[in-house]
Amino acid sequence: MQVIETRVDTSSDEYKRRYEHNVGLVAELRENLRKAAEERSEKAFKRHTSQGKLPIRERIARILDPNTPFLETAPLAGYGMYDGGVHAAGLVSGVGIIHGREWYVVGNDAMVKGGSSYPITVKKSLRDQEIILENRLPVVNMIDSGGAFLPEQAQIFADKWMGGRVFYNQAIMSKLGIPQIAIVMGHCTAGGAYVPAMSTFVVQVKKTGAIFLGGPPLVRAATGEVVSAEDLGGADVHCSQSGVADFYAENDEHALAIARDLAQNINLPTKARVPSREPQDPKYDPEEIYGIVPTEIAKPYDVREVIARIVDGSEFEEFKARYGTTLVTGFAHIHGLKVGILANNGVLFSESALKGAQFVQICDSMRIPLVFLQNIMGFIIGREYEAKGITKDGHKMVAAVSCATVPKFTVMIGGSFGAGNYAMCGRAYGPRWLWTWPNHRISVMGGEQAADVLVSIKQDQLARDGEQLLDEGAIQWIRQPVVEVYEQEGNAYAATSKLWDDGIIDPAKTRDVLGLALSASLNAPMDPFGHGVFRF
Numbered sequence: 001m002q003v004i005e006t007r008v009d010t011s012s013d014e015y016k017r018r019y020e021h022n023v024g025l026v027a028e029l030r031e032n033l034r035k036a037a038e039e040r041s042e043k044a045f046k047r048h049t050s051q052g053k054l055p056i057r058e059r060i061a062r063i064l065d066p067n068t069p070f071l072e073t074a075p076l077a078g079y080g081m082y083d084g085g086v087h088a089a090g091l092v093s094g095v096g097i098i099h100g101r102e103w104y105v106v107g108n109d110a111m112v113k114g115g116s117s118y119p120i121t122v123k124k125s126l127r128d129q130e131i132i133l134e135n136r137l138p139v140v141n142m143i144d145s146g147g148a149f150l151p152e153q154a155q156i157f158a159d160k161w162m163g164g165r166v167f168y169n170q171a172i173m174s175k176l177g178i179p180q181i182a183i184v185m186g187h188c189t190a191g192g193a194y195v196p197a198m199s200t201f202v203v204q205v206k207k208t209g210a211i212f213l214g215g216p217p218l219v220r221a222a223t224g225e226v227v228s229a230e231d232l233g234g235a236d237v238h239c240s241q242s243g244v245a246d247f248y249a250e251n252d253e254h255a256l257a258i259a260r261d262l263a264q265n266i267n268l269p270t271k272a273r274v275p276s277r278e279p280q281d282p283k284y285d286p287e288e289i290y291g292i293v294p295t296e297i298a299k300p301y302d303v304r305e306v307i308a309r310i311v312d313g314s315e316f317e318e319f320k321a322r323y324g325t326t327l328v329t330g331f332a333h334i335h336g337l338k339v340g341i342l343a344n345n346g347v348l349f350s351e352s353a354l355k356g357a358q359f360v361q362i363c364d365s366m367r368i369p370l371v372f373l374q375n376i377m378g379f380i381i382g383r384e385y386e387a388k389g390i391t392k393d394g395h396k397m398v399a400a401v402s403c404a405t406v407p408k409f410t411v412m413i414g415g416s417f418g419a420g421n422y423a424m425c426g427r428a429y430g431p432r433w434l435w436t437w438p439n440h441r442i443s444v445m446g447g448e449q450a451a452d453v454l455v456s457i458k459q460d461q462l463a464r465d466g467e468q469l470l471d472e473g474a475i476q477w478i479r480q481p482v483v484e485v486y487e488q489e490g491n492a493y494a495a496t497s498k499l500w501d502d503g504i505i506d507p508a509k510t511r512d513v514l515g516l517a518l519s520a521s522l523n524a525p526m527d528p529f530g531h532g533v534f535r536f
């Protein structure tokens, strides 16, 4: 394979300026992640640990094999929402390694409002389950939750993509043969009682673990019966009398040890295979990405320089290198696994869209996973391009990406605007995982353009009605709030808070994140390819 030869001058002022800027963005990201992981009230911390319970991140560290990575899902979901304290949406989840295999590990953070579920928590639970189902990952679920966050019940309970869907999904997982180990470490109340009930195995911790359809306060209110949580749904009741739980644990550590033993005994199916070879580090340091990515999102640069710092040996077999040059396509390996890469190098023209569609079909037909490095201002517009059929050609790429059944992964390494988001496998196009970089911006179009469109519509209306056109002051009065709203809604933190992605990642870690996710995706069998490849 051809090695990408870099043209980056690491001693230039421009490189140093970009490096400093991007290192600053990564430092800000690390600080936000630290706060989300650690900032808890002293009261909540004391209440939790005084019961002998381990904090959620400690629980996760102990269930995983020592010194193995944990690919956390959306650690900044819920960022800035509600009172600003619903860190990670009150739920820590992700892919980790247990006895050498990838498992999906989920756990409530009981130090965030008793582990109760806000609307964003439910959205994250459903995203977790989507990852589990698409990648057929076995699950460990550590439950410690006050159930629905009651003041927000209208946003949590009744609709299709709300709380009930969690248990429906558990039944479907079970039908597909996905093992689910529930560890009851705190309360599982009301609907939450179904989380262990629907699982393959239930481990329950003495004293702190409790399962009931109605907790003690509700039982008292409804029937007048006064009963303690332990007598109502503790481990003694469920392991000795009801049979709801299968394994009795003395404490958190014991429960985690039982779960690890269970995981070892489960006969997981053989993983799907993709062409692979010995992993190799890139020829260039991935941290050089900091000095390559421009400080302004719209500024062009050669995306091959980024590819060179993500793929094994910086080797890249470029497909159609001289055609449709605003989209770079080609084959490479990431941590030894073969992938097809599509990366933006400018606006999408007809030729680049056709090339993209053909390349996606080739990879799909050869069962090679797809990696999209998305940095897209949109498709080209204007009379000439409409007449040439840009909509028709864009459709081919959108259709090819939608229908591809190989695992797809998207990293938004810059802007994501307009239909370019769709063609480059945005969230709605089913990538198994989607991450962003801290410089990321996303909206239907740029804020300035949206403001200009709205001013233009208003001027047309006034002209049509024979009225006086807007003066400069009035134009700014319309423009300003639009630009401000787009600025706020379109930054990486606003997007990840709403779970439009699976997390903001450090650009220098992109290759490792992709490597673990690629490996995890192979737990699901690959569907057969359904039609021939078209040379458009």
Ligand code: COA
Residues within 6 Å of the ligand: 047, 112, 113, 114, 115, 116, 145, 146, 147, 148, 149, 150, 151, 187, 189, 190, 191, 215, 217, 218
């Ligand atoms: N909705 C809203 N807030 C909730 C909540 C819920 N379902 N469950 C807990 N909380 C809040 C508490 O109000 C408290 O908030 P604060 O710190 O601002 O005062 C915080 O979470 C911690 O709760 P606390 O009761 O102090 O902690 P605990 O460790 O003693 O008990 C629970 C935790 C979950 C056992 C207990 O809070 C409880 O029983 N919650 C209600 C469970 C229930 O009936 N849910 C019905 C869901 S349909």
